[in-house]
Amino acid sequence: xxGTRPDWxxxxxxxxxxxxxxxxxxxxxxxxxxxxxxxKLAPEDFEPALLDLxxxxxxxxxxxxxxxxxxxRQGWVEAPYAMTPCPARPEGLTRAPTTTPGLxxxxxxxxxxxxxxxxxxxxxxxxxxxxxxxxxxxxxxxLPGTHTKWVHVSAAEIVSFQTFMTGxxxxxxxxxxxxxxxxxTEGWDDAAFDVGLDQGMFxxxxxxxxxxxxxxxxxxxxxxxxxxxxxxSGLLLGMExxxxxxxxxxxxxxxxxxxxxxxxxxxxLAAQGTPxxxxxGAGITLAGLSAVYDRxxxxx
Amino acid sequence: xxGTRPDWxxxxxxxxxxxxxxxxxxxxxxxxxxxxxxxKLAPEDFEPALLDLxxxxxxxxxxxxxxxxxxxRQGWVEAPYAMTPCPARPEGLTRAPTTTPGLxxxxxxxxxxxxxxxxxxxxxxxxxxxxxxxxxxxxxxxLPGTHTKWVHVSAAEIVSFQTFMTGxxxxxxxxxxxxxxxxxTEGWDDAAFDVGLDQGMFxxxxxxxxxxxxxxxxxxxxxxxxxxxxxxSGLLLGMExxxxxxxxxxxxxxxxxxxxxxxxxxxxLAAQGTPxxxxxGAGITLAGLSAVYDRxxxxx
Numbered sequence: 079x080x081g082t083r084p085d086w087x088x089x090x091x092x093x094x095x096x097x098x099x100x101x102x103x104x105x106x107x108x109x110x111x112x113x114x115x116x117x118k119l120a121p122e123d124f125e126p127a128l129l130d131l132x133x134x135x136x137x138x139x140x141x142x143x144x145x146x147x148x149x150x151r152q153g154w155v156e157a158p159y160a161m162t163p164c165p166a167r168p169e170g171l172t173r174a175p176t177t178t179p180g181l182x183x184x185x186x187x188x189x190x191x192x193x194x195x196x197x198x199x200x201x202x203x204x205x206x207x208x209x210x211x212x213x214x215x216x217x218x219x220x221l222p223g224t225h226t227k228w229v230h231v232s233a234a235e236i237v238s239f240q241t242f243m244t245g246x247x248x249x250x251x252x253x254x255x256x257x258x259x260x261x262x263t264e265g266w267d268d269a270a271f272d273v274g275l276d277q278g279m280f281x282x283x284x285x286x287x288x289x290x291x292x293x294x295x296x297x298x299x300x301x302x303x304x305x306x307x308x309x310x311s312g313l314l315l316g317m318e319x320x321x322x323x324x325x326x327x328x329x330x331x332x333x334x335x336x337x338x339x340x341x342x343x344x345x346x347l348a349a350q351g352t353p354x355x356x357x358x359g360a361g362i363t364l365a366g367l368s369a370v371y372d373r374x375x376x377x378x
Numbered sequence: 379x380x381g382t383r384p385d386w387x388x389x390x391x392x393x394x395x396x397x398x399x400x401x402x403x404x405x406x407x408x409x410x411x412x413x414x415x416x417x418k419l420a421p422e423d424f425e426p427a428l429l430d431l432x433x434x435x436x437x438x439x440x441x442x443x444x445x446x447x448x449x450x451r452q453g454w455v456e457a458p459y460a461m462t463p464c465p466a467r468p469e470g471l472t473r474a475p476t477t478t479p480g481l482x483x484x485x486x487x488x489x490x491x492x493x494x495x496x497x498x499x500x501x502x503x504x505x506x507x508x509x510x511x512x513x514x515x516x517x518x519x520x521l522p523g524t525h526t527k528w529v530h531v532s533a534a535e536i537v538s539f540q541t542f543m544t545g546x547x548x549x550x551x552x553x554x555x556x557x558x559x560x561x562x563t564e565g566w567d568d569a570a571f572d573v574g575l576d577q578g579m580f581x582x583x584x585x586x587x588x589x590x591x592x593x594x595x596x597x598x599x600x601x602x603x604x605x606x607x608x609x610x611s612g613l614l615l616g617m618e619x620x621x622x623x624x625x626x627x628x629x630x631x632x633x634x635x636x637x638x639x640x641x642x643x644x645x646x647l648a649a650q651g652t653p654x655x656x657x658x659g660a661g662i663t664l665a666g667l668s669a670v671y672d673r674x675x676x677x678x
Contacts, residue, residue, distance in 0.1 A: 151597075159598075194587075195594035225556075225590060241594070242586040246555045254554050255546050256525075282583035283620035286542040287494075290525060294495035294541070297451075298459075320583035 084108075086141040087132055088367040091148035092200060093117045096127065100135040104368045108135060116147040116154075124154035125176055128183070139180025143171070143367050143374075145203040149185040159190035159197065163235045167206050168370055186370060189236055196241050200363070201227050205236065207366030208334060208357060217330030220354070222339045224249070226318065228325040240325065242318045245339075252310055257289060260296040265304020274309035275346055278316020288313050315346055326352050335359045384408075386441040387432055388667040391448035392500060393417045396427065400435040404668045408435060416447040416454075424454035425476055428483070439480025443471070443667050443674075445503040449485040459490035459497065463535045467506050468670055486670060489536055496541050500663070501527050505536065507666030508634060508657060517630030520654070522639045524549075526618065528625040540625065542618045545639075552610055557589060560596040565604020574609035575646055578616020588613050615646055626652050635659045 084100035084107055091097075094115040100108040114127045128142070149157030149172065157172035171184035188199035201221050209215060209231070221227045224246045229239040252261040277288050292310060295301035319326070326347060331354035333343045340356050347354045384400035384407055391397075394415040400408040414427045428442070449457030449472065457472035471484035488499035501521050509515060509531070521527045524546045529539040552561040577588050592610060595601035619626070626647060631654035633643045640656050647654045 190594070190598055192598065195591050195598050197594045197597055240587050241590040243555065243590045244586040247551060247586050247589070250550055250554050251547065254550050255543065278583075281621070282585070283578075283617045285582070285585070285621070286544040286547050286614070286618055287540050287621055289547070290541040290543045291495050294490070294497045297497055298490055298492065298495050314586070317583045318586055321581070321585070321587055 084135055084140070086143065086371055087135065088364055088371070089128070089142055089144035089148070090200070090203075090363045090367070091116060091144050091146045091153075093147045096131065096148075098128070098131050099364055099367075100132070101368070101371070104372070106364065116150060116152065119154075121154055124148065124174070125178065125181070125183075129178065138178045140182070142181070142183040143186065143371055144174075144183060145186040145363065145367060146200040148174075149188060150199060153185075154183075155185065157185040157187040159188045160202075162189060162191040162239065163237050164189060166202075166209055166231050166234050166236045167373060168202050168366075169373070171370070171374075184374075186367075189239070191239060194240065196239060198227055198229075198239065198241070201229070202236070203366035203370070204334060204359070204362050205229060205231065205366070206369045207362040207364070208332065209234065210365050210369040211357075211362075212332075215330075215332070217332065218325050220322075220326075220331060220333045220343060221359075222333065222335050222343050228322045230325060230329075240322065242321065244314050244318045248311060248314050251289065252307065256293055257306075257310070260293045260301070260303065261306045261310055262303025263307075265302070265307055267302075267305040267308040270305040270308040271312040271342070271345075272349070274312025274314075275316040275319075275349065276312075277309075278313040278318075279320045279350075280316075282317040282320055285313065285317065311342065312346075315342060319346055319350065326350075326354075331355075332357050334362060384435055384440070386443065386671055387435065388664055388671070389428070389442060389444035389448070390500070390503075390663045390667070391416060391444050391446045391453075393447045396431065396448075398428070398431050399664055399667075400432070401668070401671070404672070406664065416450060416452065419454075421454055424448065424474070425478065425481070425483075429478065438478045440482070442481070442483040443486065443671055444474075444483060445486040445663065445667060446500040448474075449488060450499060453485075454483075455485065457485040457487040459488045460502075462489060462491040462539065463537050464489060466502075466509055466531050466534050466536045467673060468502050468666075469673070471670070471674075484674075486667075489539070491539060494540065496539060498527055498529075498539065498541070501529070502536070503666035503670070504634060504659070504662050505529060505531065505666070506669045507662040507664070508632065509534065510665050510669040511657075511662075512632075515630075515632070517632065518625050520622075520626070520631060520633045520643060521659075522633065522635050522643050528622045530625060530629075540622065542621065544614050544618045548611060548614050551589065552607065556593055557606075557610070560593045560601070560603065561606045561610055562603025563607075565602070565607060567602075567605040567608040570605040571608040571612040571642070571645075572649070574612025574614075575616040575619075575649065576612075577609075578613040578618075579620045579650075580616075582617040582620055585613065585617060611642065612646075615642060619646055619650065626650075626654075631655075632657050634662060
């Protein structure tokens with residue numbers, strides 16, 4: 079990147095990690111990341127952490143746009159939530175306190191919903207990135223993850239959304255309970271996934287019994303760790319699909335993500351007669367940060 | 379206990395703890411316990427642990443009847459499961475290998491069910507104790523705990539049963555996920571419990587969203603830790619009640635246990651129009667061990 083001074087710096091600052099890009103307009107010139115996530119920092123630690131991470135790109139002065147948990151109450155500075163319905167292109171950024179002359183850091187607000195109560199921080203920027211790539215798109219965006227978001231987007235607004243903490247429930251129950259002796263950390267079985275999916279969709283109330291059954295089938299009938307893992311995954315995902323039905327039924331659905339998990343959502347939705355497109359999540363946060371930067375340029 | 383030599387020794391040997399009673403017929407003369415549960419012992423450690431625990435009651439020779447995880451595959455010796463339907467008074471005890479002359483240790487088998495696959499170890503002895511106190515009883519016994527059992531008992535047989543690992547799911551999700559910042563380890567709110575109960579009974583598929591809502595309501599609306607705890611508890615118990623409906627609907631129900639948890643099951647069942655009796659669980663395992671001892675005396 080020698081010789082080129084970036085126009086601005088884009089930052090995706092999550093709970094566990096932080097990632098920054100030196101930007102020339104919409105084009106990344108360089109990239110850096112570290113494990114100095116929000117969870118490890120006190121408010122006064124953010125500025126030095128950012129300067130450390132971007133050393134060589136600037137001698138201090140810079141325009142920075144950041145998204146994610148950096149704007150949480152326990153972050154650098156609280157960036158108050160935008161309340162739904164709200165523009166799917168974030169606005170109302172909060173300036174973080176800095177001591178370095180010329181350093182201007184703006185944090186993108188998360189989005190909150192009053193009833194049913196729900197919050198997101200970071201996903202709003204992925205949504206902005208998706209819309210930048212797919213202008214005028216109308217429908218439901220599913221962002222699978224630890225806390226999966228189902229988001230209804232219409233006329234460039236986030237109309238409503240719902241979070242299912244299915245990913246964290248799966249990870250915790252399969253590793254921190256008696257199931258850890260039964261459910262493998264690897265291995266898979268598509269047929270077992272489909273069985274679990276049906277159990278979760280049609281008899282969600284039996285969850286705690288179906289889970290214990292995995293243990294019993296292992297003891298009595300030799301159920302293998304990969305099949306147990308796939309069935310538990312299908313069970314919990316089936317419950318989520320049944321719970322999120324008002325979101326996906328009869329709507330255009332896009333699943334954002336790459337690899338295994340996005341594929342499971344697509345497979346499960348297809349089994350309900352809802353085809354969806356899978357949009358690769360790589361670069362989508364950066365596209366969202368860029369969209370916000372472009373907008374700020376227009377309006378200033 | 380000086381001067382009286384026990385007829386036999388009763389042992390309740392679980393995963394975490396072991397408890398023994400010196401018995402004169404059905405009457406306990408002395409009691410001892412330690413934390414040398416099955417989980418901490420290799421097969422060869424059980425005999426010394428038992429001799430340690432019962433020192434002073436006998437100089438070695440003794441008749442011992444034990445129940446619980448001591449008979450698991452990883453225990454002292456595997457006591458193969460009785461398969462349902464099976465007598466609700468355990469039979470077919472397995473003799474544990476011993477080196478002390480005159481020491482005769484018999485382990486009560488657990489009960490297993492092939493389809494849906496399920497297992498119990500220890501609860502069969504509590505059921506035997508309940509039936510010893512309530513001869514001829516017919517109906518459903520609910521044994522709340524980490525892994526709650528619903529057991530259909532008729533004509534002195536265990537006809538079928540189902541385990542819901544609701545207790546472990548609750549404990550794990552409220553302490554090992556993002557909910558630990560929101561859900562208190564103490565505090566309670568009956569009204570919040572009832573709201574959660576309805577959510578779980580009637581919309582179990584939304585579990586992973588309802589749980590995340592606790593976090594969001596805490597952030598947005600100041601939901602307190604006691605109310606969050608009660609609502610999470612109601613939600614998961616409501617799901618279990620809906621899942622176990624074939625067990626309790628239109629049947630005589632007895633909940634075995636004392637204190638808070640048994641009371642919650644009773645309250646939840648009453649809200650569904652199913653009154654139940656709550657039988658204090660204190661001493662019920664010992665009553666079951668005594669019933670087995672009496673039976674062995676009759677048949678030898």
